[in-house]
Amino acid sequence: MSVTDLPGDRPPDLPSAPADPVRPARRATPFAALLVRLHFYAGILVAPFLVVAALTGLAYTVSPQLDQVLYGDQLTVATVGGQPRSLAEQVAAARTAHPDGALAGVRPGTGEKTTRVVFSQPDLGDRQHTVYVDPYTGEVKGQLTTWFGSTPATTWLDDLHRNLHLGEVGRHYSEIAASWLWVLVLGGVVLWWRRRAAPRSRMRHLVVPDLSAGKGVRRTRGWHATTGVWLAVGLIFLSATGLTWSRYAGANFSAGLDSLRAGTPAISTTLDGTPPAAGGGEHQHGGPSSAAAEDPAAYDRVLASARGAGLSGPVEIVPGDLGAAWTVAQTDNTWPVARDRVAVDPTAGTVTARSDFADWPLLARLSSLGIQAHMGVLFGPVNQILLAGLALGLLCVIVWGYRMWWQRRPTRTDRRAPVGTPPARGGVRGLPWWVLLLAVPATVALGWALPWFGVTVLGFLVVDTLLGAVARRRRPAVPVSPAPAGS
Known part of the structure; x- marks a missing residue:
């Protein structure tokens, strides 16, 4: 026994350096658990649609240069x-x-x-x-x-992006992608925001990938999350503008604009002052050719009247039916856009009606500008570069998401699996009743407005319920010990 081991000779305890406080792991709330599970399943199942949309959209961004070459x-x-x-x-x-x-x-x-x-x-x-x-x-x-x-x-690339050259059936893929893109982005942003509780030294990694993290899922998650945050606004914009002319959600959007009297206003082509019918889209073919339409001299007369009315720059002259006015519309879609229109009597050369872009309802103007930006023409080559960057960034986020799924796979000999397991279920059961009271009607309304979102959500619920039932049936029963005698 050492001298220092004697009880009376023990030196006084010296104050030791305080240990680093161990930060307790945050317990996921029911909402966070539900959001993680939704983000996981939606990412796994919808990502293939997003990959196709990103690749075809990326090809479409070079269509102006391709047109010039061909x-x-x-x-x-x-x-x-x-x-x-x-x-x-x-x-x-x-x-x-x-x-x-x-x-x-x-x-x-x-x-x-x-x-x-x-x-x-x-x-x-x-x-x-x-x-x-x-x-x-x-x-x-x-x-x-x-x-x-x-x-x-350009038409071929446009069809490829919208419907994969499969007609109306193919349009379902792009609507599914647009219906879920904003959900995935907002869900990812919320999950990222929850990480703000991290120490200040890690705050910057919310917008800058943590390059100090070792190889593995942590580093991949950093690239996935921070890139998604940087792209969030642009991706939500693409989702919203893509939905405006999708098959089902686009029809609901147009109906909503019409009910609010906020759609693109039609211009009257009657020569007796009769107001135009409601509605009027931007994509309009010329009407049936009349005798006046076949008179080449009428085009000079109509163009001169439109120029005199202030329509400068590139325009399109669309002849009307017999006894109707012709429409002259500006076609400059580059910012600042020129989209004014006039109706001209082809015989007398007088302007009979006018519709200026500045007088359109706000929603109609925003919708028009959004479509031009989505097509890459609103800001010229800069617009094309931004769209290409969004497409490439989205592809990277998706690849990193699938990589995380693979990196999280069990690798133990007795639990080996090809991919990672999904987040635990049960988030819905933990939500307060008032949250469910608000969330269920909101989800139903959203599913009605975005039909493919509603159908796929319902499909996710059915599949998840079936998988849960199968898992419970396979789970071995826990034996119950018999109660002691006399208890």
Whole structure:
């Protein structure tokens, strides 16, 4: 025994350095548990739709440059110079090159752009033939089959992004992706926000990945979460604007605008002062060709009246039916947009009605601008770069999400599994009654407004309930010890 071990000779206890306080693990609230489980399952099951939407959207962002490479000879002139020839001469040249079909519209060439003379034919459906004319020489540069003015390449990429070239059936995929994208983003942001309770030294890792974290799920989660936070606003914008012209949610959106009298206003083309019918979208083909529409001189008269009414820049002239006014609309979709319209009597050359973009309802203007931004034309090349960045960022977030699923897999010999287990269920049962009272009607209303969201939520609930029932049946029963005698 050492001397110092004797009771009377023990030196006084020296104060030891305080140990680092151990921060107790945060107990997940029922809401957080439910949100984690929803984010997990929605991410796993909806991510494939988002991958397709991101890849096809990324391809669409380069459509203006692709058009220039493929159709530059038709879309632009070789030399800009001199006074443009009359529209009458240009329309006559286009009609000679394309004797079939009804004249549906004319877009006079400005600057280096050629004049576009559009012909509709019953066998083309919603497609049209567009003849391109050099406005300075009157030479026909070629013709293409177009869709709302889009070239074949842009139309192909647009169909790929909207419906995978599967028609109305294919549109379901993009609506599912748009219906869930905002849910995944907001859920991820809320889960990220809960991490604000972390020590101050870790606060910066909410917006900057924690590069000090070791390899594994922690580092992957850092990249997944912080990238998602940076992209959140842009992804929610893409989700909202994509839903506005989806098949079912878009129809509900349009109906809501009409009920609020907030849709795109129609412009009257009657010559007797009769007000226009309600509604009026931005995508409008020319009406049936009348005798006046086939008169090339009428286009110069109508264009001169529209220019006199203040419609500058690129415009489109759409002839009306016999005895109706023609519509001239500005088509500049680059910010600041020019979207004013006038109706012109093709015989007298007088302006009979007007609709200025500044007078549209606020929701109609926001919807129009949102669509142009979603299509990558509102801010020119900058818009394209931003959309490409969002698409690439979303793909990275999805890849990191699947990687976390794989990294969380059990690796013990007796519990080996190919992927990670889902978060525990039971979050709904732990919610207060008043939360359920508010959440259930809200979810039902949201499912009605976004039908594919409602259908898939219902599908998630059914599948999850069945899986829970199967898991309970497979769980071995716990033996109950017999009660002691005499108790």
